[in-house]
Amino acid sequence: MATRQRPKSAKPEPGAAARQPRDAVRTREKILNAGLREFAANGYSGASVEAIARRSGVAKGLVFHHFGTKEGLYLAVQMRMYERLRRRQNETQLEGLGPVEGMRRLVIDTFRGFREMPWIIRLMNEENLHRARHIRGAEAIPALYNPLLAAIERLVAAGREQGLFRADVEPVGFYVALSGLGYFYQSNRYTLGTVLQVDLGEEARIAAYEELIADMVLAYLQGGGAPFPTPPARDGG
């Protein structure tokens, strides 16, 4: 039935969205996005290749044609996830802000990033369940994080030079703490909501939490209990 009409030229017809001409890149992308949603929703074992194929309107065999195995697709999804996370983090505008306001912005925006893209958290948790064995070989991923760590170091250094921040901030630990404050709220949103009998999705609660974690990070940086080990002998810049 239904004699297939072939498009006369390779150009996609702008009018009818009925049947796209063959486009491997576009198809791959569809499968990848469907996989991202499916893995995020159900985890690795819970996701089925058949469901992913169905989601992307494609035969199951095609998934294997493009990605080899279920694990291959999963790895591609993880890479895509880190790309998106990096891109989101790079969007945080810190230019023109002093150390204090810059850090406040960074903390709050990190938190907002996790809230905007909860699927990132699901995928990260899944990969941690597997002890990161899929992404371990991907050397591209660590490089994505260097800019973020560098931005933190720059902010902390600027604050230190202006005599605003303590001098003994260890960047890696500090980054973990900063991320954890935002991550946990979102990652454990449902169990926390149940055991604490509150709704963590409330706007007022979210706004209060943003203030809390920004205050906490800044209070730590701005001295708190620890005195300054090395007073900055530099002139005020």
Add this chain to the structure above:
Amino acid sequence: MATRQRPKSAKPEPGAAARQPRDAVRTREKILNAGLREFAANGYSGASVEAIARRSGVAKGLVFHHFGTKEGLYLAVQMRMYERLRRRQNETQLEGLGPVEGMRRLVIDTFRGFREMPWIIRLMNEENLHRARHIRGAEAIPALYNPLLAAIERLVAAGREQGLFRADVEPVGFYVALSGLGYFYQSNRYTLGTVLQVDLGEEARIAAYEELIADMVLAYLQGGGAPFPTPPARDGG
């Protein structure tokens, strides 16, 4: 169907393994513990009832006899997990400590609890993947958390009355932040280790992180909420 062949005599071998006498409670416990390990290691979908039965040295059917369904066993595992968490939290000795030292102890011990029992994190993540739909009906669980929140409120109130802590601490948000600082380090240990190219299992790094998060929480509690516009002219009130 032909009549089932019955084994001539299912005598337990007298020599090997010394079969325990029948003890339903003990058997249930063995299955529950095996399920805990299996669900923590592989998630809900990744865990197989057969593997759980094998782990506990029991026929698969017996698992269903005791727990009804896979989901029933999973729910029992979740409950057990919260019991263990509560028990661990209650072990934290705060008696005789002032607000500052008590809070420091609480922060560090919460972190240590997560490190000692990483399976708790895996099970919590799994339940959050399912949006807490399994534990939502269990009214016993929220009650477990009340003592912890109460302890926090007691510490914060004591600190406030002694003029050491700020007055506007919201307990729920504060608890989330406090937990998140410890949780994230452990829950994302593997992906963080990969992307940051460090080993989060190092003793020195762990000790430094304990200091960091304790300092951070205390700096928040002790410091004025005002970041930078007003000079630090805060009194104990």
Add this chain to the structure above:
DNA sequence: CGCCTGACTGACCAGTCGGTCAACTTCCGG
């Protein structure tokens, strides 16, 4: 134009899954 590469499909396979069942064993109250 003809042709070959690669995108794409649908049927299919072997294995695993959660769950059921009848039968057997052990234990305990009467």
Add this chain to the structure above:
DNA sequence: CCGGAAGTTGACCGACTGGTCAGTCAGGCG
């Protein structure tokens, strides 16, 4: 010492899984 309830087993089932394969089809290139 009997009888029934509860504990326990292993064979079994239908549904579904990841993965394969032969073959169809479209389109860019010579």
